[in-house]
Amino acid sequence: MRHLLAILLILSGLLYAAPSHALDPAIGITQFKHTRWTAEDGVPLGIYALAQTPDGFLWSGSDSGLHRFDGVRFEMVPAPANGARAGEPVSALMAARNGELWVGYQSGRIAVLRAGKLVDRSPAASDRWVYSFLEDRSGAVWAVTGNSNHPLMRYASGHWESIGEQWGMTRASAWGIAESKDARIWLSDRFATLVLAPGERHFRDVGVAGSSGDGDNEGLATDRSGRVWLSSSVSGTRRLPQPPLARPEVPPFSSVQPASATHSYRTFLFDRDGSIWGVTYSAGIFRIARPDGLYRGENPVEETFTAKDGLSSDRALAILEDREGNLWVGTSAGLDRFTPANVRPATEVPPYSRFGYIVMAARDGTVYAADSDNLYAISPRGATTRLLDGLHNPQALCEDASGVVWFATSDAFFRGVGQRFERIPTEKRRSFLDCVATRDGRLWLSRTRGGITLFENGTWTESLPEGPDGPLKVTTLVAYRGGLLAHVRSQGLVYMELPRTQVLWKSDDIPGGEITALRPVAGDVLVASVGGMARLRDGKITQLKRDAPWLQGVVGIADDRRGFTWLLSRAGIARVSRDALSRSFDDPDAPLQAQLFDFDDGLKAPAVTGYSKNSAVQGGDGVLRFLTTDGIMQVQPTRLARNRLPPPVSITGLAFGSQRLRDPTSATLPAGASRIEIDYTALSLTVPKRVRFRYQLVGVDDDWVEAGNRRQAFYTNLAPGDYRFRVVAANNDGVWNRQGASLDFTVPPTFIQSMWFKGLLVAAIALALWVLYALRLRYETARLRDRFDAQIAERTRIARDLHDTLLQGMQGMLLGFQALASKLPRDASLRQEMERVLDRTQATIREGRDRIHLLRDPEASTMDLGESLGRHAQELAAQHELLCDITMPLPPRPLQPAVYEELRQIGREAITNACLHSKGKRVDIRLTYSDTGVVLVVQDDGIGIPEERLGVDRHWGLTGMRERALLVGATLTITGRPGGGTEVKVGIGADAAYPKH
Numbered sequence: 001m002r003h004l005l006a007i008l009l010i011l012s013g014l015l016y017a018a019p020s021h022a023l024d025p026a027i028g029i030t031q032f033k034h035t036r037w038t039a040e041d042g043v044p045l046g047i048y049a050l051a052q053t054p055d056g057f058l059w060s061g062s063d064s065g066l067h068r069f070d071g072v073r074f075e076m077v078p079a080p081a082n083g084a085r086a087g088e089p090v091s092a093l094m095a096a097r098n099g100e101l102w103v104g105y106q107s108g109r110i111a112v113l114r115a116g117k118l119v120d121r122s123p124a125a126s127d128r129w130v131y132s133f134l135e136d137r138s139g140a141v142w143a144v145t146g147n148s149n150h151p152l153m154r155y156a157s158g159h160w161e162s163i164g165e166q167w168g169m170t171r172a173s174a175w176g177i178a179e180s181k182d183a184r185i186w187l188s189d190r191f192a193t194l195v196l197a198p199g200e201r202h203f204r205d206v207g208v209a210g211s212s213g214d215g216d217n218e219g220l221a222t223d224r225s226g227r228v229w230l231s232s233s234v235s236g237t238r239r240l241p242q243p244p245l246a247r248p249e250v251p252p253f254s255s256v257q258p259a260s261a262t263h264s265y266r267t268f269l270f271d272r273d274g275s276i277w278g279v280t281y282s283a284g285i286f287r288i289a290r291p292d293g294l295y296r297g298e299n300p301v302e303e304t305f306t307a308k309d310g311l312s313s314d315r316a317l318a319i320l321e322d323r324e325g326n327l328w329v330g331t332s333a334g335l336d337r338f339t340p341a342n343v344r345p346a347t348e349v350p351p352y353s354r355f356g357y358i359v360m361a362a363r364d365g366t367v368y369a370a371d372s373d374n375l376y377a378i379s380p381r382g383a384t385t386r387l388l389d390g391l392h393n394p395q396a397l398c399e400d401a402s403g404v405v406w407f408a409t410s411d412a413f414f415r416g417v418g419q420r421f422e423r424i425p426t427e428k429r430r431s432f433l434d435c436v437a438t439r440d441g442r443l444w445l446s447r448t449r450g451g452i453t454l455f456e457n458g459t460w461t462e463s464l465p466e467g468p469d470g471p472l473k474v475t476t477l478v479a480y481r482g483g484l485l486a487h488v489r490s491q492g493l494v495y496m497e498l499p500r501t502q503v504l505w506k507s508d509d510i511p512g513g514e515i516t517a518l519r520p521v522a523g524d525v526l527v528a529s530v531g532g533m534a535r536l537r538d539g540k541i542t543q544l545k546r547d548a549p550w551l552q553g554v555v556g557i558a559d560d561r562r563g564f565t566w567l568l569s570r571a572g573i574a575r576v577s578r579d580a581l582s583r584s585f586d587d588p589d590a591p592l593q594a595q596l597f598d599f600d601d602g603l604k605a606p607a608v609t610g611y612s613k614n615s616a617v618q619g620g621d622g623v624l625r626f627l628t629t630d631g632i633m634q635v636q637p638t639r640l641a642r643n644r645l646p647p648p649v650s651i652t653g654l655a656f657g658s659q660r661l662r663d664p665t666s667a668t669l670p671a672g673a674s675r676i677e678i679d680y681t682a683l684s685l686t687v688p689k690r691v692r693f694r695y696q697l698v699g700v701d702d703d704w705v706e707a708g709n710r711r712q713a714f715y716t717n718l719a720p721g722d723y724r725f726r727v728v729a730a731n732n733d734g735v736w737n738r739q740g741a742s743l744d745f746t747v748p749p750t751f752i753q754s755m756w757f758k759g760l761l762v763a764a765i766a767l768a769l770w771v772l773y774a775l776r777l778r779y780e781t782a783r784l785r786d787r788f789d790a791q792i793a794e795r796t797r798i799a800r801d802l803h804d805t806l807l808q809g810m811q812g813m814l815l816g817f818q819a820l821a822s823k824l825p826r827d828a829s830l831r832q833e834m835e836r837v838l839d840r841t842q843a844t845i846r847e848g849r850d851r852i853h854l855l856r857d858p859e860a861s862t863m864d865l866g867e868s869l870g871r872h873a874q875e876l877a878a879q880h881e882l883l884c885d886i887t888m889p890l891p892p893r894p895l896q897p898a899v900y901e902e903l904r905q906i907g908r909e910a911i912t913n914a915c916l917h918s919k920g921k922r923v924d925i926r927l928t929y930s931d932t933g934v935v936l937v938v939q940d941d942g943i944g945i946p947e948e949r950l951g952v953d954r955h956w957g958l959t960g961m962r963e964r965a966l967l968v969g970a971t972l973t974i975t976g977r978p979g980g981g982t983e984v985k986v987g988i989g990a991d992a993a994y995p996k997h
Helices: 291-295 578-586 755-822 829-856 865-880 897-917 956-968
Strands: 033-038 047-052 058-062 065-069 074-076 090-095 101-105 110-114 117-120 130-135 141-145 152-156 159-162 177-179 185-188 192-196 204-209 219-222 228-232 236-239 266-270 276-280 285-288 302-305 316-321 327-331 334-339 358-361 367-370 375-378 384-388 394-399 405-409 413-417 420-423 432-437 443-447 452-456 459-464 474-480 483-488 492-497 500-506 515-521 524-529 532-537 540-543 556-559 564-569 572-577 594-597 616-618 624-628 631-635 649-656 659-662 666-668 676-682 692-698 705-708 712-715 721-730 736-747 883-887 922-930 933-940 971-976 982-989
Touching: 047 327, 058 090, 058 101, 058 316, 058 327, 065 090, 090 130, 090 141, 101 130, 101 141, 130 177, 185 219, 228 266, 228 276, 236 291, 266 316, 276 316, 358 394, 358 616, 358 624, 367 394, 367 405, 394 432, 405 432, 432 474, 443 474, 474 515, 483 515, 500 532, 515 556, 556 624, 564 578, 564 616, 564 624, 572 578, 649 721, 649 736, 676 692, 676 721, 676 736, 692 712, 755 829, 865 883, 865 897, 865 922, 897 922, 897 933, 897 956, 897 982, 956 971, 956 982
Parallel strands: 047 090, 047 316, 177 219, 219 266, 556 616, 666 736, 883 922
Antiparallel strands: 033 334, 047 058, 058 065, 065 074, 090 101, 101 110, 110 117, 130 141, 141 152, 152 159, 177 185, 185 192, 192 204, 219 228, 228 236, 266 276, 276 285, 285 302, 316 327, 327 334, 358 367, 367 375, 375 384, 394 405, 405 413, 413 420, 432 443, 443 452, 452 459, 474 483, 483 492, 492 500, 515 524, 524 532, 532 540, 556 564, 564 572, 572 594, 616 624, 624 631, 649 659, 649 676, 676 712, 692 705, 692 721, 721 736, 922 933, 933 982, 971 982
């Protein structure tokens, strides 16, 4: 079974982890990036134990309890176990292989942190300080305690066992404990070193004498090969012999001698590069690089790091190497971290030069560096030689075409070939900024007071060039073509073939107004200014149109052997692709990305500004060196530390209202909760502030939100529903954990937001609309009834008047005509004609009475529609000698009175037109009642109706038919028939035609 994080042995100091980078173990402890946290940063004081669990959290046990650290925040674990109070002092920690955290207390109590809860696992016999834990290969847990009756205990198969005399342990103390590759358990009891073989239950003495109780505590640790080492502040650090057991006459073993002989408790570990790191109770920390060299004839040295060097306290109590290769030290006053640094102090030149430094790379790969008092040469193999000492303020350093090195101080001038330098007498003291040798062998030196001095064949020529107010102020100077390229403050970028000068770039056009560095590159010159960078090519200046901070105020430019250009600026040291930088001058949209190395990478001081010399060089050893205000820093491009581990991501809190859930995996919020705060973190402890986050609340955020290094997300006005919050993160080197972490939570609705309330609201609105509709319907019905009553009254009046006047008068006239007709002979043709007219008049009077009856009672009908139309057709057909035929394929149905009347009038008009105007011989009438409605068709075989007459408004019969059809919602079509004749078709739907029951 593979484990992301193997056995952690706190206080014994062993940690296995997959390396994320490899460093040269020979580098000194001072070349690591050191960071510390103290009480001002919220660190718990008195840290006795450290551990890292597989989720990436760093755990500390201290006088104030158990805390966890994500690189930014310290959080106390509030959950006590078995009645233990919150904040109870913790003295031992161990991350087990199954991910559980074992916690030992100063009181002797033991607990296990499992799934965020502390479970008590205290042995009955333990009542004193728990010093350390060890989980062996079988899964058993060993605990070293301060109880003299039970100094060592073992937990296996769910119960504790005290390891005493029956196990071969006769003394009342146990200190260091470790397990070797062959599964042997090694134990130091201060007087002797004991070993327990696999499967045995009895420790045996290996014959290695201890410190004999002289106050020193011996620590044990296992190296990467599985061998156990012992370290003591008295006898030093050495590897223990392999069993079989050593004989008493074995001579003393070789050891790495301690840096100081003070008696002090020690515990240590082997880091992933094989170096030893250890803590002492009173002398800070120690480190031994390549300790295995002790057995190869080498002489490893123990170096120390104390409070004088910046450690939070000399009382160092715990040490741990995390999954990313950082070393953590817990002290009585804080927490310290040592990170493998990409930018390290150059050890060849002492730090803190009072007059600063100058540096120059010669063509043969030698790097010359000078501080305030000495000149050094660093060979291409990395060997450093001090060439000159007793100097006063070195100022200028350059090489001519023949390989001669020229070196000027404030009071002397030197000429060097190889590593031999000779002093050249001068008639007076001069103060220079820089020197440049041109191809013709002449040496040019820029002066602090202005102007350029020429040295040629032992002769000095002063103050070139001259300006209107004296010597021109030259700050930056390089050889270019056959002359010099310089920045002159009053003019700008100037090309000089003295005494002639040519301004190539005016001061007013230079971003920031001042050029800070010039770097010839393959015929071009990179020009750095306070406000950016430009390129000089064939006399033309092209500015780099980028606003990146690492391009502002560049004072050092150097190329490595891997295709990168390095820039030293106010922002730090930037590495950029050489080809990408070149393309960016011609194409402003070309991608240009840089990796920035700053104070988090080991840079200890800012760049030197206002100095004329290029502040970055590469030597023959491939190492880049940069000038800063506090020393020369170096970068080894081929051994850059890179963090390749994607950071574990955790959601640490969910806050709503006054409540906060710790480490939630899912949650149901109170009904109506609309504002929440989500805390999250990523466990990359190398450079936590460079960790970048993206998060998304599914259903709210359309896309990922770029959060930068912010570790909180806020949401307001959340609607009720189910939500999923997702967060991903990248470490300091941009390696992303794409899986990240997620949190599902639910916001229940309040009663007002619930579906029940919404349903009731919809029902209430529907009921209100129905009531309004009913009221409106009642109102409109009442209005129609009133109008209908008024119409009935009016029709009754009209009917009464017609009956009392017109019909009575016509009846009287009819009687008069009948009297006249009776006086004529019966066989007289006139009498017969008059009787026919009188019969027709009588029929008209009957029809009038029927119409009057309908006026009085609109719903009354004396005959159905087909019968009424048939009678009318027969009367007209007899008069005009036509054949009329009416067909009804289905039984008739009752019609709405208004529909009946309008269809009857339309049909009578159509029949009358066919009989009077068609000049045909036949009229066919078809009346169809069906479930879909009523259709009336009147056809004739006459001459038809011309097209031009169909749309004429003055044809009142047709117009009246259309109006009547429109009145009841019927459709009317009048068309010509193929072969002659006319068809009138009127139809009305069932809903409008038939009465509603």
